[in-house]
Structure formats: C-alpha cells, structure tokens
Amino acid sequence: MQKKVFQLLVDNNAGVLSRISGLFSRRGYSIESITAGATEDPNYTRITIVTLGDEDVLEQIEKQVAKLVDVRDIRELKPESSVYRELCLIKVRSTQETRQGLFSVAEVFRAKIVDVNVDSLIIELTGDQSKIDAFIALVQDYEILEIARTGIAGLGRGL
Numbered sequence: 450m451q452k453k454v455f456q457l458l459v460d461n462n463a464g465v466l467s468r469i470s471g472l473f474s475r476r477g478y479s480i481e482s483i484t485a486g487a488t489e490d491p492n493y494t495r496i497t498i499v500t501l502g503d504e505d506v507l508e509q510i511e512k513q514v515a516k517l518v519d520v521r522d523i524r525e526l527k528p529e530s531s532v533y534r535e536l537c538l539i540k541v542r543s544t545q546e547t548r549q550g551l552f553s554v555a556e557v558f559r560a561k562i563v564d565v566n567v568d569s570l571i572i573e574l575t576g577d578q579s580k581i582d583a584f585i586a587l588v589q590d591y592e593i594l595e596i597a598r599t600g601i602a603g604l605g606r607g608l
Contacts, residue, residue, distance in 0.1 A: 482600025
C-alpha cells in the first residue's frame with residue numbers, strides 16, 4: 450500500500466465535500482485524512498486528501514475525483530516538492546509536579562501551551578506527521594486525555 454497526498458481546488462459550493470467523500474465511500478477507497486478550507490479567492494476551496502492504495506487504485510482515485518463537476522484542479526503533492534503541516538491539540542493530565550516537565554517537552558518541540566487548568570493542560574503543536582507522532586510518544590507517560598488532529602494541509606513549493 451502506498452500513501453498519496455492529493456490537493457484539490459474546488460468550487461466553494463454547498464455539498465462539495467460530501468460529494469467527494471461520497472465518491473470515496475461508493476468506490477471503497479480509503480481516506481487517511483481530509484482537510485478543507487477557503488482559499489485566497491472565496492469562490493474556491495482547497496481540499497487536501499491523504500489516501501492509501503496500490504498504484505492502480507491511486508490512479509483511479511485521481512481520475513474519478515477529476516471528473517467531479519465541482520473539481521477545478523487536482524494534483525499530487527509529492528513530499529520532495531511540497532510542504533505538509535498538521536495541527537494537533539493534546540490535552541494532558543498535569544499536576545504541580547509534572548507541569549514543568551511538560552513545559553520543557555513542549556519547548557523542545559516548539560509547541561504552545563494554550564490552556565492551563567488545575568489538573569490538565571492543552572498543548573498546540575504544528576508540524577509534519579512524524580514530528581507530531583514523536584511528541585505524542587514522549588508525552589504518553591503523562592496520561593493523554595484527548596487528542597484532536599486536523600490531518601495534513603499542504604502546498605506545492607515554488608510557482
């Protein structure tokens with residue numbers, strides 16, 4: 450199984466995300482993550498889809514998605530010529546004694562503490578998937594209460 454990242458530029462119409470995810474569902478294609486947001490032009494939405502499959506399946510995905518009415522452009526974002534980022538919010542149990550250790554780990558990863566409570570804190574981290582996975586592995590001993598990950602957003606390098 451291979452992983453590919455596709456970037457779509459679609460018309461900013463109601464139901465476009467539903468139609469795209471419906472195509473994946475009907476065809477039995479896998480979605481590892483999907484993110485969507487408005488672009489610099491409010492008429493368009495940029496969608497980033499991370500999907501898995503063999504070469505034939507991935508080729509079919511690209512062709513089928515390109516045929517959808519609302520899709521203006523689809524391209525593969527290759528790791529060597531793109532920038533990928535993901536946002537992760539992690540709620541971790543913390544006490545007076547463990548808080549400084551969490552602050553130190555967050556500082557090393559350039560993460561931000563965005564909420565501090567009596568018995569927990571929320572850490573915000575952005576980066577590639579491997580950075581986020583490494584951070585999660587390090588704070589696992591502190592008891593992770595909740596994790597929210599956005600999935601990959603990406604852009605191709607250059608013009």
